[in-house]
Amino acid sequence: MTINTLIHQIKRKKSFLCVGLDTDLAKIPAVLLDKEDPIFEFNKAIIDATHRFAVAYKPNIAFYEAHGIKGWESLKKTIAYLNRTYPEVFTIADAKRGDIGNTSTMYAKAFFEDLDFDSVTVAPYMGKDSVEPFLAFEDKVTILLALTSNPGAFDFQMQQSKEGDILYQKVIKESLQWNNSENLMYVVGATKAEFLGEIRKLIPNNFLLVPGVGAQGGSLEEVCKYGLNDAVGLLVNSSRGIIYASKEQDFADAAAQQAEALQKQMESILIQEKLV
Numbered sequence: 001m002t003i004n005t006l007i008h009q010i011k012r013k014k015s016f017l018c019v020g021l022d023t024d025l026a027k028i029p030a031v032l033l034d035k036e037d038p039i040f041e042f043n044k045a046i047i048d049a050t051h052r053f054a055v056a057y058k059p060n061i062a063f064y065e066a067h068g069i070k071g072w073e074s075l076k077k078t079i080a081y082l083n084r085t086y087p088e089v090f091t092i093a094d095a096k097r098g099d100i101g102n103t104s105t106m107y108a109k110a111f112f113e114d115l116d117f118d119s120v121t122v123a124p125y126m127g128k129d130s131v132e133p134f135l136a137f138e139d140k141v142t143i144l145l146a147l148t149s150n151p152g153a154f155d156f157q158m159q160q161s162k163e164g165d166i167l168y169q170k171v172i173k174e175s176l177q178w179n180n181s182e183n184l185m186y187v188v189g190a191t192k193a194e195f196l197g198e199i200r201k202l203i204p205n206n207f208l209l210v211p212g213v214g215a216q217g218g219s220l221e222e223v224c225k226y227g228l229n230d231a232v233g234l235l236v237n238s239s240r241g242i243i244y245a246s247k248e249q250d251f252a253d254a255a256a257q258q259a260e261a262l263q264k265q266m267e268s269i270l271i272q273e274k275l276v
């Protein structure tokens with residue numbers, strides 16, 4: 001899916017919600033555990049219940065890899081279901097990959113060709129040659145970690161060099177020089193909303209993937225205040241806050257209610273900002 005199609009979907013659904021599929025067997029309803037593939041059954045029910053309110057889905061690959069071949073099969077079935085049933089949604093493989101060039105090419109093939117995700121999250125710290133193999137897929141989107149939501153973001157990303165550059169800002173500035181940088185999105189944690197104004201000065205047009213509302217305590221209003229641009233420019237992710245709204249049989253309805261509540265907040269902000 002192109003970024004223009006994503007923008008069209010955001011305006012149509014009046015939502016920039018991304019639902020995170022961080023599916024944990026210890027947290028899903030017990031009734032599903034007897035099924036042949038509980039992770040897929042859970043994901044399918046969540047997707048069917050929430051797709052009206054969301055424009056993107058983001059399976060976090062760790063939750064699948066933890067179960068070996070069976071987990072990878074659940075992931076394959078989930079992305080195939082999304083692509084077949086809801087081709088209008090944007091899909092994100094949250095894999096946080098990046099390695100020497102030939103290895104990155106193989107990661108890119110895994111997520112873009114074999115699994116056919118629209119995008120993948122990539123860690124920038126091995127530099128240009130580790131990211132360009134992802135950018136070489138011109139019809140796909142590479143999502144670079146800029147300023148992450150976790151407390152450890154201050155360990156390295158916020159460090160200032162002698163020349164005065166802050167590391168996450170250097171990552172953004174340098175990456176704009178790379179081939180096909182128009183296919184880049186950036187991760188900025190909702191817990192770091194106060195930095196979004198500065199970030200928007202560097203990248204007024206790129207989309208930002210913003211995780212950290214809900215369970216991590218980030219505020220949607222704060223994120224929108226500094227992060228919105230003329231094309232909306234935001235995908236705000238919530239995982240646990242939506243998918244684990246109930247551990248009972250009503251889990252899908254409960255997830256839909258949480259997704260709808262976020263969508264309604266987004267809709268009123270979009271209307272207020274005259275973006276829809």
Ligand SMILES: O=C(O)c1cc(=O)[nH]c(=O)n1[C@@H]1O[C@H](COP(=O)(O)O)[C@@H](O)[C@H]1O
Pocket residue numbers: 020022060094121147148149150187188189211212213214215216237238239240241
């Ligand atoms: O790349 C990400 O999506 C990501 C980056 C970041 O800075 N912080 C962050 O929480 N994430 C991911 O976003 C999701 C957040 O989940 P919840 O806190 O449950 O909404 C998890 O899958 C995280 O791995």
